[in-house]
Amino acid sequence: MLKLNIQDETSRLRSVVLGTAKSCGPIPKLEEAYDPKSMEHILAGTYPKEEDMVKEMDAFAKVFAKYDVQVFRPRVLKDCNQIFTRDIAFVIEDKLVKANILPDREKEFEAIKYVLNKIDEDQIIHPPQQVHIEGGDVMPWGEYIFMGTYTGTDYADYITARTNKEAVRFIAQTFPHKKVKAFELRKSNTNAKENALHLDCCFQPIGKNMAILHKNGFLKEEEYYWLLDFFGKDQVFEINKEEMYQMMSNVFSISPKVVVSERKFTRLNNWLREREFIVEEIPYAEISKQEGLLRCSTLPLVRD
Template sequence: MTEVFVQSEFAPLRVVVLARSEVSIPANARDSADTRFLAEDSFVLNPVGQDMRDGAPERQAAWERERDAFREVLERHGVRVLRPRLLTGQEKTEAGDDGYANFFARDPFFTVGDQVVESSMRFRHRRREVLPMREIMLTEVYPAECGYVAVPAPEIPEPDDPALGPGPFLEGGDVLVLDRHVFVGSSGLASNALGARWLAKYLAPYGYTVELVRLHERILHLDCALGLVRDGLLVACEEALLDGVPEVLRDWERIGTDFDSATRLATNGLPLSPDVYVTDPEFSFLGDQIRRRGVKVEYVDFAITRSLGGSFRCSTQPLLRTS
């Protein structure tokens, strides 16, 4: 039986869900203020209004190879890798003009301690993203001695509401775990204060403190601005953190990055343990500094994944991270 427990962002990774590579970017995405977190060339590189598999088959194949290379690194370090199923034809049809996504396992659910939480996604094309995860819930989570809940469904917004309603919105990319302290990011693009409030209420009986972290409006999730490498060491873009690094982390050693690098996912590497960290060769300037502090750095080219707005942490969701 799978044990389910996430102690922290850098506790040894033992069981993880690795995302599939499926997306149909909504046809109106180019004109939406909600895509302000993406690089300028994202809509040039990636097809809009159709499945990547149909619109750019060679790019689709290269994208899948990126994920395969990452999987090889995970398994070489002893991590058990789970994969969600692919979207069904009916799920794609039901999505209609909203488009669909099955490409970042971090966001549709998350794990805090022994509590597994299905998210409440803000973007319409991602709201069905949890469905391919449900088979993993059946085989791994239901049999485990852990909690399993879902955030309340978001309210239906008015057609002209740019906020897409009051939510609650709560997404895994915004949730960082440090023992009994949980950080929840909020930029206006994903998780919001009501989502953080719900999580604080839910986790309080288990002894957790939830802290809201305000983000720059061009940052999608907290893990695009802040990463915990090991105890006492973090990477951060301070320009993206409107109130600075959270108080409980201010005595940690800090490796900084500029705002442009943050929007290209510089802080979205993945610790496999306090001794091993995965990042993109694009960010070797960070990798070199991390390596000089005694952490082994593994590099995987994740350029296509990053062009879609996420990287290594976004592509994974741990079920077991414990010493």
């Protein structure tokens, strides 16, 4: 059996579900795309090829092997994009919360059934129907749970709005001993540079007390300043709109000292190394064309 344990974003990783790019299906039609960046690449004829994405995910798997992390992969479904496991579930403490996601992604959750069978049934939480939530919007951080949300009255108009105010309420009720801090994210169905699909598209804690942050991802300036103040200006790596678009905040921590990053993120990778991080650089730029990167394609189950 698996003893789930996730208290934060960076403690030493022991067990993870890494998505798969195998049999991810044909290039979607424009109306099938879930986000503006995918749409952009469909229109430009630069949508990523399966073989390239498989290579990128294999490179990620090799890094996990190097650090002796137990890796589960989803059962491969024919013609189904299963790269972004962070969207289908997430772990807080010793509970796995099933994401309430776009209905046609339900089968992705079924594809990790063999992993779920290793978890006590009473540790798996199924939120009620009205709760919309995805793992990219949820970050446990010690006594806090940081959450990205969108609570505008036009919520239903945005396919890019994935976590609603009912979700924030639900997580606060489920983990009453935690401080749930929600952040309103900027949404756009059509402009990827003005769209924070999830909280991890504009913010992520790293190390023990540092963070990557993009100001324009937050609808309310004071919420951005709250984070800047919480971590301290000199502990924050600020990214610009172009870097946010390249998914620079969506790296992944194997431990407080080891960060997996895209090899083209030179500015970030240098900054991390100056602060004595070990940076494991891999190619992941093709996957980023679907508005997701390293954190998005992982579902951490156990950290020390």
